[in-house]
Amino acid sequence: MIERTTLERHQVWVYLAAIGLGLALGMAAPELAPVFEAVLWPVLGALLYATFTQVPLVHLGAALRDGRFVATVLGGNVLAVPLLVAALLPLVPDDPAVRLGVVLVLVVPCTDWFITFTHLARGDTARAIAVTPLILLAQLALLPGYVWLLVGGDVTAEVPLAHVATAFGALIVLPLALAWVTERRAEGHGRALIERLAWAPVPLLAAVVFLIAASQVGAVARALPLLADVSTAFVLFLAGTLVLGVALARIVGLPPRAGRTLTFSLGTRNSFVVLPLALALPPSWQAASIVIVVQSLVELFGMLAFLRLVPRLLPDR
Template sequence: MRDRLEANQVFLYLAAILAGLAVGTHSPGRVGLLETLLWPLLALLLYVTFTQVPLVGLHRRLANARFLAAAVVGNFLVIPPIVWGLVQWLPVDPALRFGVLLVLLVPCTDWFLSFTHLGGGDTSAAIAFTPLSLLLQLALLPLYLWLFLGQTALAGVIQRELLEAFGGLILLPLMAAFLSERWAERAPGRRWLIERLGWLPVPLLALVLFAVAAGQVETVTGSLGLLGWLLPVFLGFLVAAALLAWLLARAFRLPVAQGRVLAFSFGSRNSFVVLPLALALPAGFEAAVVVVVLQSLVELFGMLVFLRLVPRWLFPDLPGG
């Protein structure tokens, strides 16, 4: 039954997104509650995802410099110039370009772990990369914005938001999952809890997608004029991310499961973390909020495609594997 649930997860996610768009359109009064629940849902989603990874003794299995090097090179050396090139397609509007750079320059550190798990990737390697990714984002995002747009005033705000995301969305769920696994190991009859939690990543991710879609309908419908400019940029980014993952996995001679991690890491961006940054921007930068919201919705559909494309075509299981 669980195998069937995971095999049909893409259809469940698509239904959740469509239902969220419908609720956001016809019952806007309920959107506030859904937006309030989004962060706890994300934290719970990561907790149950982490419980499906053997965290006890994890450090002994993560001495993989080649994977970490590939993830760092792709996310922080190759993708920024790609994003800068895509931005040249846009009109010369500082708010519009700032929003695209803000949302595409840094990789996701939350739900990409769940997509990696559901897509058959090496979740242990993905977890190992997460703290390194956050540290590099803290250091490099202000630098990128300065290089590409000359923006330095938001550096402190950006760093504070990233630190809060790391503590609330990564560190606490990770510690809770580790303690849960230690508790389960102390008695044979406790393992059932971890096994039962394995049913939850798919429905919880569906709830997250439902909440995001419902909460952003008004922003999207009020900004359809920008979609013609932004959609090619976001779709082009997803295509470039998939190709880059394939190339770097071959260049660094990574196993299939770690190649899948690269694909989900390169393709997903930190939209949930940078959205509060966009909302805090001064007057005249309202378009940046629209950009982040539209990117997150395009990414939702893109990750559904990745769940099919990555394990079946981009990084299929080896014969006899």
């Protein structure tokens, strides 16, 4: 039987196949687009619930014990990464929806496959698990401010906040609360359910990108001319975070394994936590969700390079 780490290591090919199948079906049967859109929301909610159950929400206090590591991870994600995003924005097409998608996805640090890739690169998985809930709460609190600063108040004024707030509550707050309850119950009754749910994110994310491709095939076609420039910015972001993570680890004096964890924290982004917010936008803003899906694919290929480079740049002493 296939192991979960093997599935996670090759997940990019699963997603590419799902997108290709979704685009083909969307072009062959465009009348099914409303059905795909209706199914997308519960599947996305299930994906976020399964993902959040892998974040140790009930052990938030453990994240505060290693002050130097926590301060470096938060400082890198809260200050350095947004500055890098601001420097890259001039390379992105001057389209409000595209820029909103870029900012949404790049300022939000990852809380799921960040741990997987940290483990595969022989990083400090325990530190990654401990700091993850802190990153999750910080990103949700600071996201509106980053969007306002980097995209502009004139653009965000056009966004229907009521729709976004509804999506945030239904697809982030509710799964987050259910995940917390699940973790509390798992502490007293074993972790079999949590371990089974750990298999769910990859197939559920494949289902999500399939449904997006099938339902948004027109938006994908319209966004194609923009995707090359956006992908270039995403590749430069990965290169910048690689340099930033290694430099910060050496400046602060983190142990090599903790330094690798820091670098993966800066390089990985939380694409499908912000995806519901983009999907809640009006049709004129559909490019934002396409940009977010593209970023996740670019990042997954980038992580294959990170797995080779990060251990070499931060070798064990």
